[in-house]
Amino acid sequence: MSGAESLAPGATLNPGVSVLRKFLPLLILAALSLLSMLLAVAIGSVPIPIMDVLAVVQGEGTPLHQTLIIELRAPRALAAFAVGGLLAVAGALMQILLRNPLADPYVLGVSGGAAVGALGAMLWGMGAAVISGSAFAGALLSTFLVFGLAHGSGSWTASRLLLTGVVVASGWGAVITLMLATGPAEKLPGMLYWLMGDLTYARSPWPAVIALVLICLLVVPLGRSLNVLARGPLQAAALGVSVKPLEWSIYVVASLLTAMAVTTAGSIGFVGLVVPHMLRLLLGNDQRLILPACALGGGILLTLADTLARIMIAPEQLPVGVITALLGVPTFLYLLYRSR
Amino acid sequence: MRAAQHRHPTLSRLLPALAAVVMGLCAGPLLAKEVCVTDDADREVCLAQPAQRVLPLSPGATELAFSAGAGDQVIAGVSYSDYPPEARELPSVGSHTRLDMEKLMSMEPDLLIVWATGNPREQTDRLEELGLTLYFTEATNFEQIASNIERLSLLTGTHEAGHKEAKRFRDGIESIRQQYQDADPVPLFYQVWDEPLMTINQHHFIHEVVNLCRGDNVFADLSRRVPRIGKESVLEANPEAIVAGGMGEENRQWLEDWKGFSNLTAVQQGNLFFVPPSIIQRPTTRLLAGAENLCEHLETARERR
Amino acid sequence: MLSTRDLVIDIPERADGVPLTLSVAPGQIWGVLGPNGAGKTTLLHTLAGLRAPRSGQVLLGGKPLPQLKRREVARQLGIVFQERQDGFPATVMETALIGRHPYLSPWQMERAEDLLQARQALERLDLGHLSERQVETLSGGERQRVALATALTQNPTVWLADEPTNHLDLHHQVAVMKLLAAQAADNRAVFLCLHDLNLAARWCTHLLLLYPDGQACWGTAQSQLVPEALEKLYDQPLMSAEINGTRVFVPAD
Numbered sequence: 001m002s003g004a005e006s007l008a009p010g011a012t013l014n015p016g017v018s019v020l021r022k023f024l025p026l027l028i029l030a031a032l033s034l035l036s037m038l039l040a041v042a043i044g045s046v047p048i049p050i051m052d053v054l055a056v057v058q059g060e061g062t063p064l065h066q067t068l069i070i071e072l073r074a075p076r077a078l079a080a081f082a083v084g085g086l087l088a089v090a091g092a093l094m095q096i097l098l099r100n101p102l103a104d105p106y107v108l109g110v111s112g113g114a115a116v117g118a119l120g121a122m123l124w125g126m127g128a129a130v131i132s133g134s135a136f137a138g139a140l141l142s143t144f145l146v147f148g149l150a151h152g153s154g155s156w157t158a159s160r161l162l163l164t165g166v167v168v169a170s171g172w173g174a175v176i177t178l179m180l181a182t183g184p185a186e187k188l189p190g191m192l193y194w195l196m197g198d199l200t201y202a203r204s205p206w207p208a209v210i211a212l213v214l215i216c217l218l219v220v221p222l223g224r225s226l227n228v229l230a231r232g233p234l235q236a237a238a239l240g241v242s243v244k245p246l247e248w249s250i251y252v253v254a255s256l257l258t259a260m261a262v263t264t265a266g267s268i269g270f271v272g273l274v275v276p277h278m279l280r281l282l283l284g285n286d287q288r289l290i291l292p293a294c295a296l297g298g299g300i301l302l303t304l305a306d307t308l309a310r311i312m313i314a315p316e317q318l319p320v321g322v323i324t325a326l327l328g329v330p331t332f333l334y335l336l337y338r339s340r
Numbered sequence: 341m342r343a344a345q346h347r348h349p350t351l352s353r354l355l356p357a358l359a360a361v362v363m364g365l366c367a368g369p370l371l372a373k374e375v376c377v378t379d380d381a382d383r384e385v386c387l388a389q390p391a392q393r394v395l396p397l398s399p400g401a402t403e404l405a406f407s408a409g410a411g412d413q414v415i416a417g418v419s420y421s422d423y424p425p426e427a428r429e430l431p432s433v434g435s436h437t438r439l440d441m442e443k444l445m446s447m448e449p450d451l452l453i454v455w456a457t458g459n460p461r462e463q464t465d466r467l468e469e470l471g472l473t474l475y476f477t478e479a480t481n482f483e484q485i486a487s488n489i490e491r492l493s494l495l496t497g498t499h500e501a502g503h504k505e506a507k508r509f510r511d512g513i514e515s516i517r518q519q520y521q522d523a524d525p526v527p528l529f530y531q532v533w534d535e536p537l538m539t540i541n542q543h544h545f546i547h548e549v550v551n552l553c554r555g556d557n558v559f560a561d562l563s564r565r566v567p568r569i570g571k572e573s574v575l576e577a578n579p580e581a582i583v584a585g586g587m588g589e590e591n592r593q594w595l596e597d598w599k600g601f602s603n604l605t606a607v608q609q610g611n612l613f614f615v616p617p618s619i620i621q622r623p624t625t626r627l628l629a630g631a632e633n634l635c636e637h638l639e640t641a642r643e644r645r
Numbered sequence: 646m647l648s649t650r651d652l653v654i655d656i657p658e659r660a661d662g663v664p665l666t667l668s669v670a671p672g673q674i675w676g677v678l679g680p681n682g683a684g685k686t687t688l689l690h691t692l693a694g695l696r697a698p699r700s701g702q703v704l705l706g707g708k709p710l711p712q713l714k715r716r717e718v719a720r721q722l723g724i725v726f727q728e729r730q731d732g733f734p735a736t737v738m739e740t741a742l743i744g745r746h747p748y749l750s751p752w753q754m755e756r757a758e759d760l761l762q763a764r765q766a767l768e769r770l771d772l773g774h775l776s777e778r779q780v781e782t783l784s785g786g787e788r789q790r791v792a793l794a795t796a797l798t799q800n801p802t803v804w805l806a807d808e809p810t811n812h813l814d815l816h817h818q819v820a821v822m823k824l825l826a827a828q829a830a831d832n833r834a835v836f837l838c839l840h841d842l843n844l845a846a847r848w849c850t851h852l853l854l855l856y857p858d859g860q861a862c863w864g865t866a867q868s869q870l871v872p873e874a875l876e877k878l879y880d881q882p883l884m885s886a887e888i889n890g891t892r893v894f895v896p897a898d
Contacts, residue, residue, distance in 0.1 A: 103871070
């Protein structure tokens with residue numbers, strides 16, 4: 001799967017061919033992404049014949065079908081895809097930054113801060129726009145809190161950042177529990193749905209989509225530096241990487257991506273932890289390949305999961321976090337079992 | 341919201357009509373029928389013609405729609421929209437905490453009855469953006485129940501039936517009030533849930549039912565509407581009666597649990613009463629039956645003194 | 646090529662000792678000898694610019710290290726660490742290939758010549774047959790050689806290596822020393838921390854003796870391989886003999 005394969009003794013050293021082979025998985029994932037989006041738009045709790053779906057795509061169709069597809073399904077599918085991609089990329093970045101395979105986008109407390117913001121807004125009876133804004137503010141607050149505390153007065157290490165983040169996250173966890181315990185009963189379902197992650201909160205998919213595109217453009221050139229950083233900060237510095245600036249940029253970028261994702265859809269678990277691992281098992285360890293693959297793979301997983309969440313027990317709606325885990329756990333365990 | 345009830349009917353009809361004439365529009369005949377009411381969120385809700393496809397988004401709202409005489413126009417409900425019995429035959433658009441937006445849109449309703457604090461705001465905001473007409477209810481006392489029925493019946497063009505039902509409800513409550521207004525107060529603990537133990541304060545409509553029967557809600561002064569409390573608080577308050585709603589129509593287990601506390605006056609007197617939750621825990625006209633049931637229990641308690 | 650000016654390495658709670666002013670010229674192989682805790686690794690990291698000195702300067706090609714970009718430093722100076730953090734899985738080939746990092750622009754993929762260089766480095770260290778293996782499945786000695794292959798791929802003009810013969814069997818110890826000697830013969834500078842006196846005596850042109858209290862002395866290998874000085878350095882009586890013109894040291898009692 002890696003470019004090095006083409007280096008078997010006697011093989012010709014043609015980088016053009018090996019680059020194409022290396023990035024072939026991305027083309028496959030991109031095709032699957034389109035397919036998943038199409039599926040998400042075509043399937044819903046109200047059956048719409050595929051011909052009618054195509055008619056709507058061409059700007060025709062009944063007003064009801066137009067509403068269902070253009071107003072409800074399409075923005076939600078886009079938002080699901082973008083959020084899934086953001087979470088998977090953020091998770092992969094956090095794992096490299098902390099050099100800890102158990103890291104996920106939430107390990108440093110970003111989602112905790114966002115949750116406190118969002119739940120607070122819900123307790124005040126605010127609408128979706130304020131909930132999103134408040135969640136984003138909470139995520140940023142948490143990011144800077146951890147940043148400042150981990151920096152402290154002395155030197156800084158990944159393990160110190162991890163410890164600071166985990167403790168701050170526990171603090172947020174306590175505040176969340178307090179809010180749930182003291183909040184009025186009629187607000188609880190909404191708060192729980194937010195905590196489990198739910199695309200109903202997705203107002204407009206565009207901020208998340210734009211963030212996803214930007215991050216893909218950013219991580220590809222950074223990819224090789226990340227490969228080097230994954231070997232440890234000393235080795236990275238020895239190979240010409242400015243470690244501290246790179247680590248802080250990863251931290252800030254991953255936090256912003258997470259903030260964007262939780263702001264759009266609440267704290268959807270599992271995607272950020274497992275999608276990077278799944279793709280590593282399938283595609284190897286080159287971040288230049290893995291990070292864009294995460295953007296697509298996370299998107300595919302969440303788009304499919306949200307489609308299922310909408311229709312599985314329709315008209316009742318499931319929180320999408322349930323489905324990501326139900327889909328992801330067996331897939332991941334199978335891949336792990338199959339690998340050496 | 342009282343303003344809506346007392347609004348001069350001809351004036352509200354005349355103003356838009358006048359405006360239409362001035363602007364030279366020819367929609368006069370339609371506008372002449374327009375009705376507007378103010379809902380519990382203090383919004384003006386206007387319909388050009390009576391709602392034909394009504395979709396209540398909570399079990400309580402379903403009952404209110406039927407009480408308003410609009411049962412024939414109700415096209416769907418949500419999970420647990422189970423009263424009156426014909427409501428069970430309706431298709432569902434999800435649960436009141438998470439609506440299936442697609443299903444809902446495909447029903448093409450012309451009036452949504454929203455539970456202001458029960459339905460998720462992010463979904464109702466979206467529905468409004470999609471151009472649907474929303475009427476918000478939040479019934480926290482008898483008068484609001486009656487007035488909601490009246491206002492809804494105006495929107496559904498069934499005001500005759502609606503006003504009649506509202507009057508029946510008001511009169512029923514009034515006659516109970518008169519029957520018990522001089523009765524001795526009975527200190528009472530109302531149990532909403534057992535794990536965690538929950539009760540109600542003075543801002544809950546169940547408190548109003550308790551008051552009507554001259555019960556004295558021992559937790560009336562707590563700050564939250566549905567406070568979580570400890571068993572110790574109940575022992576300290578030592579109510580003369582314990583009333584439980586329960587999670588099912590016949591679940592009296594919660595009351596059995598109190599029998600272990602023989603120091604409680606309520607236990608000594610045998611004043612552990614069950615009121616079916618469906619007639620006391622929903623702010624609908626069935627509260628009348630719930631009130632009668634509770635009042636009888638409290639009479640029993642007074643007789644045991 | 647690599648030189649120091651009044652350099653005092655920063656070891657907490659240790660007196661400054663003797664400031665180091667030395668110059669590692671192309672073709673020379675320097676060995677640093679000293680007991681545990683003398684600061685050999687700290688010195689190596691300071692020379693690589695990975696650690697700030699307490700005072701003084703490290704100069705690379707005549708320029709103080711802090712004035713150079715890390716990338717420029719990495720094109721001239723390669724370092725083989727004693728401790729490795731193989732945090733994330735990677736194949737042997739991928740690991741060697743990161744040695745090309747300082748030479749590639751952000752958007753650039755590895756070119757054919759980069760792959761060729763990595764391939765040759767692996768062959769040079771007897772790792773050609775392992776190139777697709779995961780690094781974490783290798784033995785300690787094999788991993789040590791992967792680290793050397795990475796540095797070789799990096800193609801530095803100054804080699805810094807911390808105990809490069811650690812974990813290696815005798816055959817590979819010699820092979821690695823020969824490789825470093827070949828690098829020196831190719832007009833590159835080599836600077837090693839060593840535990841093995843005999844390897845130092847056999848291969849090094851210059852030696853730096855580092856004492857735990859910060860004292861130090863340096864010079865040609867010939868001038869430093871004095872039994873009394875070495876006995877004091879290690880606090881261990883030594884016996885020495887000469888075999889085919891090379892001094893050999895063994896511990897006495």
